[in-house]
Amino acid sequence: MFRVAIVSIALCAYSAGAVAQKACENPLYLTFDTGHMDIAPLVAEVLKRQNVKVTFFAANERTKVGDGSLGNHWAPWWKARAAEGHEFASHTYDHVYWRGDLPGVEPKFRMQPTAGAFEGREFTWDAKKYCEEIAHASERLQDFTDKKPLPLFRAPGGKTSPRLLAVARSCGFEHVGWSAAGFLGDELPSEKFSNEALLKKALRSIKRGDILMAHLGIWSRKDPWAPTVLEPLIMGLKDKGFCFATLREHPAYRAQVLAARP
Numbered sequence: 512m513f514r515v516a517i518v519s520i521a522l523c524a525y526s527a528g529a530v531a532q533k534a535c536e537n538p539l540y541l542t543f544d545t546g547h548m549d550i551a552p553l554v555a556e557v558l559k560r561q562n563v564k565v566t567f568f569a570a571n572e573r574t575k576v577g578d579g580s581l582g583n584h585w586a587p588w589w590k591a592r593a594a595e596g597h598e599f600a601s602h603t604y605d606h607v608y609w610r611g612d613l614p615g616v617e618p619k620f621r622m623q624p625t626a627g628a629f630e631g632r633e634f635t636w637d638a639k640k641y642c643e644e645i646a647h648a649s650e651r652l653q654d655f656t657d658k659k660p661l662p663l664f665r666a667p668g669g670k671t672s673p674r675l676l677a678v679a680r681s682c683g684f685e686h687v688g689w690s691a692a693g694f695l696g697d698e699l700p701s702e703k704f705s706n707e708a709l710l711k712k713a714l715r716s717i718k719r720g721d722i723l724m725a726h727l728g729i730w731s732r733k734d735p736w737a738p739t740v741l742e743p744l745i746m747g748l749k750d751k752g753f754c755f756a757t758l759r760e761h762p763a764y765r766a767q768v769l770a771a772r773p
Contacts (some may be wrong), residue, residue: 537719540761541565544602545580548727550737551616556743566664566758569652570602586655593656598757602769609670617746618674642682661758662771663687680743685746685767689724692716697736698729706739714747
């Protein structure tokens with residue numbers, strides 16, 4: 512009798528797993544970059560309600576409340592997201608834009624932070640400095656969440672060069688951009704790109720395997736995107752047969768994620 516019960520439980524577990532696998536044949540990878548964080552609580556509520564796991568790319572950006580998106584004020588928020596099963600990765604600590612490669616045998620770059628004490632100034636950085644910048648955000652996330660971030664990063668604006676990407680790989684970080692249809696448009700001016708239009712475009716264009724990108728608040732957009740678009744977008748994509756996974760499960764990054772485990 513005991514053996515029958517074990518077999519029955521195993522069959523049930525296998526059946527549940529098969530159903531879950533079948534339900535996730537069309538994955539999408541929703542990602543969020545940091546921003547002014549004003550909509551962060553709303554985003555968290557929607558994701559929890561819709562049972563969607565995402566990957567957050569974090570920099571210490573200026574916020575409407577608190578001491579920066581990787582400041583102590585937001586530590587409980589990040590820790591709560593980790594408990595819910597979300598994943599994390601670096602967006603460079605000071606949200607640093609690549610402005611160009613410099614000539615020479617050793618890689619050097621023109622870089623411009625858009626957050627922090629040196630916001631707006633341009634600097635020359637070598638490979639070591641850039642690796643430290645990526646790692647700093649990752650380390651800060653781990654301090655807050657007690658969870659090792661993914662060995663991935665996203666350069667602000669998606670701006671990179673082959674040489675910059677090679678440097679990042681040399682210190683263990685693979686760059687992640689977004690799919691063309693996955694650009695959700697939350698940083699575009701609402702006067703020209705209404706929330707309704709952005710929602711329709713996304714639902715029409717997004718396809719299986721796309722990496723989607725939005726932000727936790729954009730200063731310049733007058734009509735905020737997430738309160739209107741995020742939940743209808745998720746629900747609409749589910750209705751079209753899509754499911755959501757984190758970049759831990761993405762086939763392009765899965766091997767590197769596994770290799771980076773402590």
